[in-house]
Amino acid sequence: MDNENSDRRGHRGHVHAYLNEAFLTSANARALRILSEYLEPQSRFERYRLDDTIVFLGSARTQSKEQAEQGLLAAEAGEGDAEEAHHRVDLSQYYEAARELAARLTAWSKQLEDPERRFVVCTGGGPGIMEAANRGASEAKGVNVGLTISIPSEEFDNPYVTRGLSLHFHYFFMRKFWFAYLAKAVVVFPGGFGTLDELFEILTLLQTRKIRKHLPVVLFGTRYWKEIINFDALFRHGMIDKGDVGLFHQTDSVDDAFQFITTNLGRYALAERGAIL
Secondary structure, eight states, rough: OOOHHHHHHHGOOOOOOOGGGGHHHHHGGHHHHHHHHHHHHHHHHHHTTTTEEEEEEOOOOOOOOHHHHHHHHHHHSSSSSSHHHHHHHHHHHHHHHHHHHHHHHHHHTTTTTOSBBOOOOEEEESHHHHHHHHHHHTTTOOOOOOEEEESSSSOOTTSSSSSSGEESSSSSHHHHHHHHHHHEEHHHEEEOOOHHHHHHHHHHHHHHTOOOOOOEEEOHHHHHHHHOOHHHHHHHHSSOOOGGGGGSSEOOOOOOOOOHHHHHIIIIIIHTTTTTT
């Protein structure tokens, strides 16, 4: 056995603690696993000179227009629920909007005179809206990030995430830390429990000033959001302040979302660094 292998095995063949898989996966090593989900992503972001992100949140169930229309044709031929298929076609507008917005923001960010990679599209790395945003960024020939979570379901990755920036997390809170820590803007498309959890955590951090940077938040899909969350009622019942309703911008327009985000980034994030548009 050479010296390197001997050192890895330790004295008389004993395994060093940092190579002891039984220990590393035990409850006693939980703090090490949490720390690794901070340090390992940080090392990758440094390697790619990635300074900050634009986070896209939304449902994993939203299909592309092409996929939804194929499903509708199959349903009309007797292979599925036609009403549900029509609904998926309607929801596919959000997939296409996320794809277009991510592509436009990526193309815009690539024009910045900055040695770092600025405002890189970042998603949860899965299908649906996440796939759409990673796809749009990839089509604009930009690197993009996927912060995937390990959950007991079908394969969750999408193929559009930059290979070296596809990160897999065990702990939801560490994944959400990286969403919030790097974000300079957040776009939230219609989604379910996971999307609502991520949205309200970001709004809570902004409300309580735990996030002190200027962070523009866009809720895309006004009809959906007005039906799902009655922010005005929260204010009327005294549960939030009037100013809390101003923590986000609602729109149905890719043009408007793009203008809102880039204007805010130019006024705040870029001004702080002195980067030139």
